[in-house]
Amino acid sequence: MAGANGRLVKELKEVSKNDTSGVRAAPVSEGNLRHLLATVEGPSGTVYEGGIFEINVEIGKQYPFEPPKMKFLTKIWHPNISSQTGAICLDILKDQWSPALTIKTALLSLQALMCSPEPGDPQDAEVAKMYLSNREEFDRTARFWTESFAKPTSKDEAVQRVCEMGFDEASARKALEKHKWDESAAVNELLGAI
Amino acid sequence: MSMSDENEYYAYSSDEDDNDVFMSQNDDDEDDDTSLDPDEKEAMALENPNAAPVQSSFYTAAVPSSPTTATIRMMKTSELWPTLQQRCDEVTEMLGVSQATAMALLQSYQFSKERLMESYTNDDPETIWKRAGVYHRCSGNQNPEASAADMCPICMEDASPTSPLKAMPCGHAFCGDCWTDFAVNLVQHEGRASSTCPHAGCPEVVTQDEIQPALEQSHPNLWNKYQQFQLKAFVEANTLTRWCPGPGCERIAWAPTASAMDAAIGLAHCDHCDTRFCMMCGHNEPHRPVPCRSLQVWHDKCRDESETANWILANTKECPSCVTRIEKNNGCNHMTCQKCRHEFCWICMGDWREHDANTGGYYKCNKYDASQEGGSSDTDAARRQLNRYLHYYKRYHAHEEGQKFALKQLRETEQRMIQWQELSSSKVTAKWSDVEFLKVANELLVECRRVLKYTYVYAYYAFEHEPANSLTRDRFEYHQEMLEKFTEHLSELSEKPLEQMNRTDVVNQTRVVDRFLQNILKYVEDGMEEAA
Numbered sequence: 001m002a003g004a005n006g007r008l009v010k011e012l013k014e015v016s017k018n019d020t021s022g023v024r025a026a027p028v029s030e031g032n033l034r035h036l037l038a039t040v041e042g043p044s045g046t047v048y049e050g051g052i053f054e055i056n057v058e059i060g061k062q063y064p065f066e067p068p069k070m071k072f073l074t075k076i077w078h079p080n081i082s083s084q085t086g087a088i089c090l091d092i093l094k095d096q097w098s099p100a101l102t103i104k105t106a107l108l109s110l111q112a113l114m115c116s117p118e119p120g121d122p123q124d125a126e127v128a129k130m131y132l133s134n135r136e137e138f139d140r141t142a143r144f145w146t147e148s149f150a151k152p153t154s155k156d157e158a159v160q161r162v163c164e165m166g167f168d169e170a171s172a173r174k175a176l177e178k179h180k181w182d183e184s185a186a187v188n189e190l191l192g193a194i
Numbered sequence: 195m196s197m198s199d200e201n202e203y204y205a206y207s208s209d210e211d212d213n214d215v216f217m218s219q220n221d222d223d224e225d226d227d228t229s230l231d232p233d234e235k236e237a238m239a240l241e242n243p244n245a246a247p248v249q250s251s252f253y254t255a256a257v258p259s260s261p262t263t264a265t266i267r268m269m270k271t272s273e274l275w276p277t278l279q280q281r282c283d284e285v286t287e288m289l290g291v292s293q294a295t296a297m298a299l300l301q302s303y304q305f306s307k308e309r310l311m312e313s314y315t316n317d318d319p320e321t322i323w324k325r326a327g328v329y330h331r332c333s334g335n336q337n338p339e340a341s342a343a344d345m346c347p348i349c350m351e352d353a354s355p356t357s358p359l360k361a362m363p364c365g366h367a368f369c370g371d372c373w374t375d376f377a378v379n380l381v382q383h384e385g386r387a388s389s390t391c392p393h394a395g396c397p398e399v400v401t402q403d404e405i406q407p408a409l410e411q412s413h414p415n416l417w418n419k420y421q422q423f424q425l426k427a428f429v430e431a432n433t434l435t436r437w438c439p440g441p442g443c444e445r446i447a448w449a450p451t452a453s454a455m456d457a458a459i460g461l462a463h464c465d466h467c468d469t470r471f472c473m474m475c476g477h478n479e480p481h482r483p484v485p486c487r488s489l490q491v492w493h494d495k496c497r498d499e500s501e502t503a504n505w506i507l508a509n510t511k512e513c514p515s516c517v518t519r520i521e522k523n524n525g526c527n528h529m530t531c532q533k534c535r536h537e538f539c540w541i542c543m544g545d546w547r548e549h550d551a552n553t554g555g556y557y558k559c560n561k562y563d564a565s566q567e568g569g570s571s572d573t574d575a576a577r578r579q580l581n582r583y584l585h586y587y588k589r590y591h592a593h594e595e596g597q598k599f600a601l602k603q604l605r606e607t608e609q610r611m612i613q614w615q616e617l618s619s620s621k622v623t624a625k626w627s628d629v630e631f632l633k634v635a636n637e638l639l640v641e642c643r644r645v646l647k648y649t650y651v652y653a654y655y656a657f658e659h660e661p662a663n664s665l666t667r668d669r670f671e672y673h674q675e676m677l678e679k680f681t682e683h684l685s686e687l688s689e690k691p692l693e694q695m696n697r698t699d700v701v702n703q704t705r706v707v708d709r710f711l712q713n714i715l716k717y718v719e720d721g722m723e724e725a726a
Contacts, residue, residue, distance in 0.1 A: 007350045064348060065379035098394035099376060100347040100366075105394075 007064065008033050015104045023107035025057060034059040038070070038107055042150065043115045047142035048076070051150025055110070056086075057103065067097035068106060075149040075180065077142040079119040079128035088113075089123035149181055158183055162190070265454040266462045266473060268438065268445045271425055277448075278428045281307055289314065294401035295328050297424065301388070302326035304431040327390060327399030328363075336365035348372035348392060362404065366393035373408040376400075381409070381416045387423035436462070439478040440469035447473050459719075460486075479644060483718035484652045492651045499583060514543050527592065527682055541592055586654040590647050596685070597643035603688070604636035631697055635688045635704045642681040642711055649674050649714065666722045673714040680707045 012033060015025045025038035036057040042048030054073040060066050070093055072086030080089045092101060092109050122128030131138045148154055158181055162172035167190050175186035284307060285296035302325055303310040313322055323329040330336060345352050346359060346369040353359045359367035368376070372392075380389050380400075387405075391398045402420070409417040429435045429446055434455060438445040447462040449455040459482065460474035471478050475486035484492070513529075515536035527540040537546035611629055653674070657667045684703040687695070 007348070010350050062379055062383055065376060065383070092394070096395075098392055099372070100393045 005033070008059065011102050011104070012036075015102075015107070021104070021108065023104060023111060025055075025103055025107065034063075036103070037073075038103070040107055040111050040114070042146060043111055046115055047139050048078075048114050048146050048150070051076075051146040052152055053114075053150055055107070059103075064099040064101075067093045067101075068103055069093075070106065070110070075145055077127055077138070077145040078114065079117045079122045079124060079131045080113055082124050083127055084124075087123060089121060155181065162187060266447055266449050266458050268462070268464050268466060269448050271422065271444060271446065274429070274435070274446055274448065275421075275425060278305075278425060281305065285310065291328075291332060292403070294403040295331050298328045298331075298399050298401055299326045301427060301431070304433070305428050306432075324397070327397050328401075330363040330365070330398050331401075334363075336361075336363070346372055348376070360404075360407075362391050362393075362396075362398055362400070364391055364393070364396055364398040366391050366396055366398075368392055370408070373404065374412055377405050377408040377420070378413060378416060380405075381420050381423065385423070387420050387427060436471075436473050436476055438462075438464040438467065438469055439471050439476055440464055440467035443467040443469065447471075449473065481648045481651075482645060482715050484648045484655075488655045489648070489651060492654065495583070496587065499580075499587070514538055514545075527596070528686055541589060583654070586650045590650040593643045593647035593650070597640055597647060600636060600639040600643050600685070604633065604640055607633050607636050629692070631701050631704070632688060632692075632695075635684060635700050638704055638708055638711070639681065639685055639688065642677060642684075642707060645711060645715065646674070646678060646681065649677075652718065670714075670717065670722060673710070673717050677707070677710040677714050680710050683707075 012025070012027070015023070015038075018024070022041035022043070023038065025036045027033055028035045028037050036059070038055040038057050040053045040055060042051035042053065051074070053076060056071045056073050058069040060069065070088055072081055072088065074086075075083065076086070077083060081087070088110070090109060090113055092098075092106060117131060119128040119131045127138070130141070148158075151157075155176070158176055159169060159173050162176065162183065163169055165187060167175075171190065172186070175189050176183065179185035179189065281300060282293055282296040285291070285300060286293055288311070289296070289299070291299070299310055299322070300307065303313065320329065320333065323332045344359075346367070348368050349372050351357075351369065353367075353369065357369045357371065359369055360373055361367035376392055380386065389400045390396060391400060402424075405420055406417065409420060429437060434449045434452065436447045437443075438447060443464060443466055445464050445466045447464070449458070455473060458473075460472045461470065461480050462473045463470045469478065470480055472481055472486065475490065477486070477489060481489050513531040513534065513536055515538070516531060516534040528537065528546055529540050530537050538544060539546055539548075607629065611633060614629065649670075653667075653670065656670070657664070660667045680703065684700070684707050687700050687703055
């Protein structure tokens with residue numbers, strides 16, 4: 001795979017730019033080009049609007065002849081994304097991958113998936129069922145999740161709320177991170193530690 | 195086989211008056227030619243067009259190349275390659291397309307030249323090309339947006355005179371290095387030969403025209419592998435070829451035509467690893483008289499029910515008389531308790547005396563009697579269903595075990611024959627030909643157990659809605675009962691120590707059992723209609 005590293009450098013230069021696409025990615029740590037943290041802005045006009053979603057990206061040895069492995073780190077309520085693990089069901093990240101696609105095109109496809117879910121091919125059956133049977137409740141839940149987990153300020157607000165219950169900021173943040181920003185789980189742990 | 199054995203057989207046959215109705219017409223022929231040389235008679239049996247077209251182990255033991263299996267051939271992969279090549283050549287010639295296009299077209303028609311040609315006469319060629327992913331290859335139209343590229347979309351390097359882009363017929367172009375990387379990944383990591391254009395969403399297929407220049411020089415072993423994958427796709431898509439299911443065996447069963455396959459009932463025998471299998475479904479042993487479809491359903495069912503069945507089929511049973519736990523270590527179902535000497539049938543656990551001719555019962559335990567179970571509620575119906583399944587499964591399983599024992603015994607006999615052969619060269623009186631009759635008997639026992647096993651699968655589905663007293667079912671069970679009875683008898687005879695064994699008895703029983711085996715298969719395969 002002679003050209004793969006050269007390509008990766010070019011790709012990262014392109015995808016780390018601050019442009020209007022709403023998708024970005026950068027290495028998690030210096031020197032390792034194969035582990036990236038990507039962000040996707042929730043498309044406007046959708047229940048994800050205003051949210052910034054973090055995605056873990058791993059680039060395998062066979063890249064670009066195999067798709068990059070992507071997973072949502074930010075909790076999201078979407079029929080094709082697991083509400084528990086963040087695993088994504090998208091054809092171009094599986095058998096429809098092509099070596100002519102890039103990390104950026106894959107992230108843009110994720111953004112497109114957020115605009116138009118495909119409940120017929122669900123990753124999360126429970127979410128898909130709600131999407132099909134009770135669209136109002138789905139919209140409400142998805143907006144609530146966007147507010148709670150994907151807002152740039154939502155983390156700070158959560159820390160503040162926990163602090164208001166009488167814990168110091170450092171341990172509140174630590175507990176929230178540990179429990180993936182689930183406030184009640186974090187509070188439970190903090191209470192248990194007393 | 196000596197002349198005297200033959201004559202004794204005919205004497206035996208005429209003693210069995212009660213079986214005449216169910217004997218095949220071969221009987222009459224042979225009764226008339228008792229003066230014939232035995233070899234000639236065997237030849238006649240083979241040529242008899244009415245005989246079931248299958249190799250009987252009894253006959254094939256004497257005549258190794260049975261004409262019935264000659265139609266299905268086992269091939270090495272290298273032998274099949276020219277067949278695929280020739281088929282491509284024919285398509286190339288008839289349609290005026292390249293070899294690579296011919297291969298892609300054939301692939302989308304499961305390698306059937308006839309279906310491809312038929313489609314060409316009926317359908318619009320563009321539709322066929324698009325379906326096969328060769329639209330641009332055949333029409334010569336490039337994607338307009340694709341032709342102007344000057345950067346390889348895979349490595350994102352600009353094209354240069356030293357590394358020019360090489361385009362697919364659709365116009366999507368990639369540099370030589372990336373083509374090689376693409377081909378290496380396809381063959382080595384994805385393990386297949388078929389792929390579409392590296393451009394996202396382009397349905398044009400990549401063919402040997404692109405792979406060969408990318409691999410042949412730089413990775414000759416992978417180029418070789420690519421061709422193997424093409425051949426694999428051919429074998430798997432083609433209904434007239436099948437990989438030998440023998441472990442690690444890479445031979446291919448090949449039938450020249452569909453009618454040749456039908457004539458052989460799909461029975462294939464690998465001369466390389468000695469596996470016999472069904473070419474139609476790939477099951478690793480012949481499964482007459484059950485059709486492939488029913489066998490598949492049966493196996494699925496057994497997987498679902500295995501918990502229950504396992505519980506019922508614990509490896510040991512209690513002696514019905516003294517309650518001692520008994521482990522079955524031989525193929526015969528006639529059990530004698532070591533402790534109390536009670537004799538019973540392993541299958542129905544009944545007294546063995548009731549299986550005797552004197553009681554008019556012979557071998558009763560192949561019949562499932564639904565009338566014993568009353569009740570009409572859903573629970574009762576479910577229990578009846580389960581009991582019916584268990585009835586057949588127990589017998590299926592018992593014969594499967596019997597088949598294993600018979601196979602073990604056969605291997606032991608073969609081993610003994612080899613030892614005797616070695617000894618005979620050093621002037622010991624025993625000769626391997628002295629026990630050949632035992633090998634023939636054991637081979638037949640393996641086959642009978644196998645067929646009996648599948649008769650229970652067959653019966654399970656064939657008589658699902660048939661009343662207990664239906665004529666076809668009665669007759670089928672009669673055939674089954676006869677085969678079972680004589681198989682048990684032969685099993686018992688052949689399990690005796692060699693010095694107590696009556697050779698003539700075994701030879702005669704072998705003959706008779708083989709006849710019953712052919713009878714039941716013929717009865718089923720003729721649609722269970724027989725001349726009264």
